[in-house]
Amino acid sequence: MPKDLAGAILLLLVAAGYYALAGGINPSALDDGVGAAGIPVIYAALVAAMGLALAARVAAARWLGRAAPRLADAESRRLLGAAVMLGIGVAYVAVVTFLGYPLAIAGVLAGAALYQGERPGWRLVRIALGGSATFWLFFDGALRLDMPSGFWPALWCG
Amino acid sequence: MMEAVVDGLGMLVTTPIALAAGGGVAWGILGGALPGISPSISMALLLPFTYGMEPHSAIVLLAATYVGAEYGGSIPAILIHTPGTNAAAATLLDGYPMKLQGRGGEALGISLYSGVIGGFIGLLVLMVLTRPLADLALRFTPMSYFALGVLGLGVIASLAGPSLLKGLAAVLLGLMVATVGSDPVSGVPRFTFGQPDLLDGVAPILVMVGLFAVSELFLQASREVWNRASSASARIRWPGARMRRRLLKPQLIGSAVGTVEGVIPGAGGTIAAFLSYNEARRWSRAPEEFGRGSPEGIAAPETANNAVAATALVPLLSFGIPGSNSAAVLLGGFLVHGLLPGPQLFDENADAVVGLYTGLFVANLSLLVIGGAALPVCLWLVNRPRPILMAFIYALILSGIYSINGSLFDLGLTLAAGMAGVVLRVLGFPLLPAVLGVVLGSLVESNYRRSLLLSGGAHSIFLEDPAAVVLLSIAALLVSGSVIARIRSGSKQEHA
Structure with a gap:
């Protein structure tokens, strides 16, 4: 088209x-x-x-018989790729209140890296968990922002 | 002006402006060094974190990021043949050949040295031009403000992309978003779908981060990987006295072009960089060296795009109209802190303007030091696996937007704006006019309706205000001139 x-x-x-x-x-x-x-x-x-x-x-x-620029296959693929990245963001919004910020952001790190070509394995797990801890310490610890804590406090407090 | 200098020096010791300027430059260099992360994206990523900051420092942090990113973009252009920013594509033409000749450190030194010169000249122009223009704007009536908004939108729509039609359509889409929320006259909710979160409208910051940063990140998902940089090239060599003399002419050309292009809304650093490159080649004693590793070919565009980083703030500070993506994000920074750029800013918050000038001065000065020190960090960052880098930027955006109001609704709006940005980009619609539509929509609508209230509904009031007549005539001339130019060029660009 x-x-x-x-x-x-x-x-x-x-x-x-x-x-x-x-x-x-x-x-x-x-x-x-x-x-x-x-x-x-x-x-x-x-x-x-x-x-x-x-x-x-x-x-x-x-x-007039002029060639109009068409939507190339590569551009359709880019739209599809963007939709997957959007899906990762939407999934984060959907689960962050339940799972809590550290786990949900670890999911974003793993999901986005995996989709962009990182191979699944222990390296990816380490990066996702390490990154999540860094983000949590920065936002919740250093900046004192109230990031969603999820079901964890209820689990610990009974 | 002397008073401003004294006030500025006072601010250096009483507010953390120097720290913000240094931090902004460092962040900007890192952002600019990453291919695909433009100055406006680097600033947009930082925008949510400025909420809790003292206003002067927040504005300086954002403006200094712009300064740092313009230099940062030249690092991968010179070292790995991949421009970090659009404007750095002109630096690549001679920077990379110099690197291949084993003169990468010298090319980086020329880029940094010329960038600082351009930054200082741009700052001087900003300080001289802004106040008189703002004084002129102080006499504006609601009719003139409406006309000014139309002029800003018209100029940017016609300059900010290859298609005038798509530029105007993008402006209208932005204006549509600006109508969400309570009506400025009656207070009736419009397009809120019963959501209390939308009663105050869609915050421009969410649209900016979505359209600029999120859409770019989404589109990066299918881009090719860039080359790796060698850590052996992580040393800057400053130009000697003889070289500095040789660079004087291209730096003057770059400053002149950068000043003119920066002051014109919609033109921007990329056009300035390429124009000054061409002019430097035309006036050079050794034009045959251009494209093969000419130091002048680096000096001219780097001076120009760093001059633009300051002069692009002239229309923003004097009229409240941002002339570039980065100025639009800086406007978002002002709005976040309840400051409205434009003529009133000089009377109501003059210290914010002085703080910005001081911050830009310190930013350019600190660029000399941080520019060299940040190079190894940039190389380390550029060499990280791209999937990990992109995942971290995504996590930073999601966390940053949530941290503004602790609202998942805001996050949803930003993601939606990001996807809208992807669709607009793929279909060839420019983003800057859309952002300006969101930012200026309220100004245009409220002043249009206030004018009609004053005249009892008669549109002739716009013809009775001399400033409005002049501004609307300029807008009509520029847009019609753009149409005629495009028709004459055989509509080739319209189909790009």
Whole structure:
């Protein structure tokens, strides 16, 4: 798919979703002439116009027989790679309150390193646990920030 | 100006500014030395940790990081043929050939020496230009502020990427994010989905860290590994008197180009580095040496990009409009501490400006010492296995963002901004206009609506304010000029 076409579809989807949400903004007795939804509606219209202009550019390029840059396989792989890294972050957010910061951040270190090509083994375990201890000592110990402690305190206190 | 110098010297002994400047330079050099970690990313990584700091030191820490990163980028460019920052790509052209000739230490010395010269000249320009421009902006009405916001967004959208259309679309996407939260006039919640966390809007810091740092990290997941650096090259050789004389001309060229490019929002260090390289070659007595290991080919771009590190702060401090990614992150630092860059800053928080000038002075001075001392550490860092390095940076981002408010919701927003940044980058949308849309969205909307309240809804009020007319005309001229230039060049860039 041409990159500009993907960009145009994205902009049109964002504009449509944003416009629909702007319609749900409640009016207020304190509203000025523009209103709370006034500017968002203008932005939605302008983004839709940009999307249509990008789509028109793709159509014009095709009509003129010009090659439009396409989404390469490598770029699709980069998107997939980014999604996996995002997944690691989302998993961290999901489990950190339960597992506690030290264990969850060790999981991030191991997961991200593994995904980026580090071989599984004792070296990876050592790096994840050592890194986690360093981070925990820095944030919780040195900076005195209240990082999530997870189920561990309940385990120790009965 | 003398008063500012005296105040600045006083601050050196009463606040930990010198420590922040040194720490920022060291962090910046390390960040800049890692390929893919740009100055803005180094600053964004540090941003969450400045929350608990005293405001002056926090701002200086971030600004000094910018200074250090501009030099740090030249280290891998010279030693392993991989620029640490975009601007350092120009340094690579002659730095790496010098290293191949066994003159790597000399190339690093020229880079550091020229960077410091450029930094000092940039600081002088910053100190001279900012106050008069801020005084001018003090006379602005809500109409002028609206026009100024439009000008800033328009200029950056047209300069910050190969496609004007995508630049403008990125601005609008940022403006959309800025509408999240309570309406500035009526207080009605907009796009909050019933989440109390969103009532105050999306904090620019989360968008900045997400778009700049997280998206880069996500994209690094599929990048090739870089070369290894030899520890034998970990020694800097300072240029002698004869060499210093030879470097004078390219340094003057670099300073001039860096000053002009830095003051123009959206231009930035990379353009300045390549422009000054070309100009230095044009005016050189030995142009044939360029590309084969010419010291002048290192001096010009390094002077230019370090001058930009200071002069890029001119539009930020005088008008509140950040002209580059790094200035945008620095703006985030100001906002974190309740300081609003712009003309009022000079009256309400003049000591913050003096502190910044003093910090930049100390940062450039300490670059001379730390630049040499940090080299072995940089080489060690560059030689770490990349998967481990990236995993640690990811863990640092996750921990840093959580530490701001102890909020997992913030973390989720940052990750979402990161993924949005990946999609935008892959589809060729520039990120800086989007960030500026988030930062300036509130200024544009609230001043537009305040103007209409003053006029009873008549848009003619924008034509009755001379400053607004001038600023809107400049914006229209620049954007239409950019459109015409692109049409003339056969729309080749539009399809890049």
